Amino acid sequence: MNKRTRIKICGLRTTEHVQAAVDAGADAIGMVFYAKSPRAVDAPEAASLARAVPPYVSLVGLFVNAGPEEVAGVVRQAPLSQLQFHGDESPQQCADAAAAAGRQFTRAIRVTPDMRAADLLKYEADYRAASPLFAGLLLDAFVDGYGGGGKVFDWSLIPEELAPRVVLSGGLNAQNAADAIRRVRPYAVDVSSGVEVAKGVKDAARIHAFIQAVRMADLQD
Numbered sequence: 001m002n003k004r005t006r007i008k009i010c011g012l013r014t015t016e017h018v019q020a021a022v023d024a025g026a027d028a029i030g031m032v033f034y035a036k037s038p039r040a041v042d043a044p045e046a047a048s049l050a051r052a053v054p055p056y057v058s059l060v061g062l063f064v065n066a067g068p069e070e071v072a073g074v075v076r077q078a079p080l081s082q083l084q085f086h087g088d089e090s091p092q093q094c095a096d097a098a099a100a101a102g103r104q105f106t107r108a109i110r111v112t113p114d115m116r117a118a119d120l121l122k123y124e125a126d127y128r129a130a131s132p133l134f135a136g137l138l139l140d141a142f143v144d145g146y147g148g149g150g151k152v153f154d155w156s157l158i159p160e161e162l163a164p165r166v167v168l169s170g171g172l173n174a175q176n177a178a179d180a181i182r183r184v185r186p187y188a189v190d191v192s193s194g195v196e197v198a199k200g201v202k203d204a205a206r207i208h209a210f211i212q213a214v215r216m217a218d219l220q221d
């Protein structure tokens with residue numbers, strides 16, 4: 001049976017692009033609640049964008065070093081299905097923010113060249129031990145500014161046993177998605193820069209092409 005790699009399109013901030021991602025078949029939409037990001041949205045904007053998100057498509061909120069009150073405050077205003085922590089949060093800080101918001105969370109790990117398979121497995125074990133709301137790791141490349149940098153990391157660092165549970169991100173696009181899926185076999189892929197025409201500016205055709213590339217790769221599996 002063919003595998004179905006889940007797809008998250010991240011950093012959306014217009015209804016047109018949320019609609020494009022949904023129409024193309026995205027499983028999840030990501031919105032960035034980090035004021036320093038060129039992709040930032042606030043809670044009222046997210047609530048408005050969420051009207052274009054139909055049932056069974058997840059809406060994921062990204063946070064960088066936000067406390068429990070801030071995260072819970074966003075969740076009270078915008079219908080986030082899941083959280084994604086991208087800053088320097090410890091396992092306990094993620095656990096506390098997720099508990100305050102009452103949502104599952106994904107922990108983004110920015111992979112550096114010196115990390116080893118054992119480090120990634122330990123991250124997973126530590127976050128899992130800290131909270132029943134931990135849903136899994138998202139692996140991204142290390143970049144200044146915490147994320148959304150469009151940079152690929154060395155996929156061979158991902159342990160084979162972890163791959164079926166991870167969200168792979170960092171520099172993915174329609175051109176390298178099939179290679180990433182064939183080599184890593186992740187649970188899901190996540191893209192932001194690779195579906196943009198300029199930093200923070202999404203493009204409907206690129207969103208469509210990325211999702212098509214993932215679906216084609218799944219068929220060839």
Ligand SMILES: O=C(O)c1ccccc1NCC(=O)[C@H](O)[C@H](O)COP(=O)(O)O
Nearest residue numbers: 010037147148149150170171191192193
């Ligand atoms: O997108 C941002 O500007 C951002 C800022 C701070 C933390 C995380 C941020 N984005 C994370 C993502 O969009 C994705 O999870 C992932 O890193 C995608 O990265 P890429 O496709 O390489 O742009």
